[in-house]
Amino acid sequence: xxxxxxxxxxxxxxxxxxxxxxxxxxxxxxxxxxxxxxxxxxxxxxxxxxxxxxxxxxxxxxxxxxxxxxxxxxxxxxxxxxxxxxxxxxxxxxxxxxxxxxxxxxxxxxxxxxxxxxx
Numbered sequence: 001x002x003x004x005x006x007x008x009x010x011x012x013x014x015x016x017x018x019x020x021x022x023x024x025x026x027x028x029x030x031x032x033x034x035x036x037x038x039x040x041x042x043x044x045x046x047x048x049x050x051x052x053x054x055x056x057x058x059x060x061x062x063x064x065x066x067x068x069x070x071x072x073x074x075x076x077x078x079x080x081x082x083x084x085x086x087x088x089x090x091x092x093x094x095x096x097x098x099x100x101x102x103x104x105x106x107x108x109x110x111x112x113x114x115x116x117x118x119x
Contacts, residue, residue, distance in 0.1 A: 001104045004084075008105055011037045011083050012076060027075040031061055034082035044090070053089045057082040077111040 015033045019025045025033070035053035039045060060082065065072050072078070084101055087093045093101070105111070 001101065004101045005105060005108055007041065008080055008083065009109065011041060012080060012109075015079050015083075016076075028072045028078075030075045031057055031078040031082040034079055035086055038083060038086035038090075042090075049090060053086045056089050057085055060085060074112055076113075080105055080109070080111055
């Protein structure tokens with residue numbers, strides 16, 4: 001699990017850098033960068049798979065926000081979830097492993113902005 005934490009921390013750091021260096025990407029949309037960083041980390045250039053990852057991540061984000069509109073401000077959580085979901089879409093991990101990794105990440109990284117109270 002430690003290698004997943006390191007991989008996620010590295011990717012999250014790059015994504016945060018990307019949104020801080022430019023004004024065109026709002027923090028709430030940082031999750032959209034996940035497929036791009038996944039493709040860099042895994043040397044993947046399959047356009048169809050990238051599109052599928054983007055669509056799946058968009059659906060996941062909308063689903064999460066439909067339960068709690070304030071969750072959209074938790075951009076780090078949504079980015080990490082989307083980044084790991086790319087591995088599910090690519091068939092590298094299954095949903096059960098995704099859940100175990102996400103739980104481990106949540107225990108070891110602070111992904112939530114202060115003052116966040118989920119519904």
